[in-house]
Amino acid sequence: MNDRAVTDAVGFGIFLAGLFYAPDVAAVVGPYIVIVLASVIGASFALKRRDKTTRLIAVWYFLRVAGLAVLITVSLASMGSSYYSSVTERVLITPVALIVGAVGDDWPKLLRAVVRFIFRTIDLARGKGDTP
Numbered sequence: 001m002n003d004r005a006v007t008d009a010v011g012f013g014i015f016l017a018g019l020f021y022a023p024d025v026a027a028v029v030g031p032y033i034v035i036v037l038a039s040v041i042g043a044s045f046a047l048k049r050r051d052k053t054t055r056l057i058a059v060w061y062f063l064r065v066a067g068l069a070v071l072i073t074v075s076l077a078s079m080g081s082s083y084y085s086s087v088t089e090r091v092l093i094t095p096v097a098l099i100v101g102a103v104g105d106d107w108p109k110l111l112r113a114v115v116r117f118i119f120r121t122i123d124l125a126r127g128k129g130d131t132p
Contacts (some may be wrong), residue, residue: 040101
């Protein structure tokens with residue numbers, strides 16, 4: 001192995017994978033280790049917010065949310081890095097997986113809140129504010 005410093009979470013994932021795999025394989029497996037870990041941590045937050053159900057339903061929800069985060073993280077990180085050229089995909093992978101997992105099934109609520117914020121900001125800019 002080389003003696004480069006680990007500077008981000010993906011580098012740490014590659015380092016961990018390098019303990020078990022060849023360096024070329026570790027470079028591919030490492031980012032997915034980080035994606036899985038971040039999505040599982042995020043999904044645990046979503047599961048905690050959820051109403052109490054049976055264990056089987058909770059496990060299914062957890063796996064579904066974490067699986068969705070694993071599936072769409074790279075695409076969302078790629079889109080984010082295309083909008084912000086100073087930020088690389090590698091930097092965005094961890095927070096995107098964590099956020100997607102943490103939001104869980106609350107995407108409609110989150111999008112409604114974002115739209116309300118945008119409309120309130122537009123009203124404030126037009127001078128109408130929140131006065132009745």
